[in-house]
Amino acid sequence: MFDAGQMILIIGLLLGLVFLGVHIAVALGVTAGVGLYIMMQGNFDVIFEFLSTTAYVAIRGYIFAVIPLFMLMGEFLARSGVAGDLFRLVNRLTRWLPGHLGVATVIANAIFAFVTGVSVAAAAAFSRIAYPQMKRYGYERMLSLSCVAGSSCLGMLIPPSVLLIVWAVLTEQSIGRLFLAGIIPGLLLTVAYMGYIIFTAIRSPERVGKLRKDADAVAVEAAAEREREDDADMAGALVGTLAVVALVLGILFGIWLGFFTPTEGAGVGAAAGLVIALLRGMKPREIFEVILSVGRTSAPLLLLLVMAQLYARVLSLTGVTGGIETLLVNSPLTPLMILGVMILIWLVLGCLIDSISIILLTVPIFAPVAVAIGIDPLAFAIMGIIAIEAGLLTPPFGILVYTVKAALPEENIPVFEIFRGTIPFWFLMIGLVVVIIAFPQVATWLPSLS
Structure with a gap:
């Protein structure tokens, strides 16, 4: 078993490699190799056998097909114009609300999250779809951009979220139950975002274009006329949206009711997404581009998961996980304080590295600690x-902020303008974490019904 010095060595080595810019997969592999070397006292035959066995067991699992298949479904639907249809339809249905374009952006992002599971894709899509509309109606630029960036976060919480899948693989939890655990918190966050935008529109109507100068009246009327013209195409948008919603609900309920596994559901979703894309006019060349794009994105992610599983096994076998668990559980800190330390570490790391890397680095250590101090694994995951x-x-780091900026190069937007605008959205997310700490049933109720 590792002593304290060895624990510091292995964790310090991993963090040092990451912050030196070494790719996270390489950092995880090197750290696991060093841990094995110490544990096996330099017996390279045993080390190589352990590495090969772990990699083989990880890759042969059907569970690894979930990520590329769900990503394939999302790409087919996203490139077939679903995001635009969603926004137009939701915008049409929410015109009676104050700040309806911002509200429509949030709702459309929430629905789109059920399709893609990737926040970056949503941020890029709605930057080009929703922002021009809000600009046309005189919405404050900072508010418009923050609506897009903030609501794009929903893609990582609402299933089929890639982060939920990665978390499930690392902790060996049920993907289906984690998907269910993310639904109610995702909907609550959607409602909170909508409430903030409506409150802002009522309190400061000039931020949503309600106090325009007379010189802008013609532009507003022209925009309204274009919106009325769009209503003529609303039937097509409605059919497309209903098809997507039916597909997503069918997959989620199929997994929930046990008709198929998450992997089978992902396969059904990918096939149905292809059919919808073909019906909407996607050409063979575009299909090939989608498959190639998903391959380029998912292959490195699968390599990361293999290295992360190796890293997690080494931590467990060498006693690092158990040592840290014992250290924290026997410390004078209360369970709530320990949880607060873990959340603080996540928030700090979020300023420095991407989300998947944070999960790969911390969850193998934090998840057993959470179980030891009596926190429900599903609630802790959410x-x-x-x-x-x-x-x-x-x-x-703020990758969503930079995605929004990159999607609108012609606007020449200062990046810290977007960061300032997303502060309320950030606080709403932290508020939801507090709610789940106080009422874990928010995350655990739906899974308990399955």
Whole structure:
């Protein structure tokens, strides 16, 4: 078993490699190798056998097909124009609400999250779809951009979230139950975002274009006329949206009711997404581009998961996980304080590295500790996903903020303008973490019904 010095060595080595810019997969592999070397006292035959066995067992599992298949479904639907249809339809249905374009962006992002499971894709899509509309109606630029960036976070919480899948693989939890655990918190966060935008529109109507100068009246009327023209195409948008919603609900309920496994559900979703894309006019060349794009994105992610499983096994076998668990459980800290320390670490890391790397680095250590101090694994997973998601909006990393900026190069937007605008969204996410700490049933109620 590792002593304290060896624990510090292995964790310090991993963090040092990551912050030196070494790719996370390489850092995990090197750290696991060093741990094995110490544990096996330099017996390379045993080390290589352990490495090969772990990699083989990890890769042969059907569970690894879930990520590329769900990503394939999302790409087919996203590139077939689903995001635009969603926004137009929701915008049409929410015109009676104050700040309806911002509200429509949030709702459309929430529905789109059920399709893609990737926040970056949503941020890029709605930057080009929703922001021009809000600009046309005189919405404050900072508010418009923050609506897009903030609501894009929903993609990492609402199933089929890639982060939920990665968390499930690392902790050997049921993907289906984690998907169910993310639904109610995702809907609550959606409602909270909508409430903030409506409150802002009522309190400061000039931020949503309600106090325009007379010189802008013509532009507003022209925009309204274009919106009325769009209503003529609303039937097509309605059919497309209903098809997507039916597909997503069918997959989720199929997994929930046990008709098929998450892997089988992902396969059904990918096939149905292809059919919908073909019906909407996607060409063979575009299909090939989608498959190639998903391959380029998912292959490195699967390599990361293999290295993360190796890292987790080494931590367990060498006693690092048990040592840290014992250290924290026997410390004078209360369970709530220990949980607060873990959340604080996630928030700090969110300022520095991406979400998947944070999960790979911390969850193999934090998850056993959470179980030891009596926290429900499902509730802990959702708390962690939300806290890690918050890092998508925090400087200097804030990948969603940079995605929004990159999607609108012609606007020449100062990046810290978007960061300032997303502060309320960040606080709403932290507020939801507090709610789940106080009422874990928010995350555990739906899974308990299955």
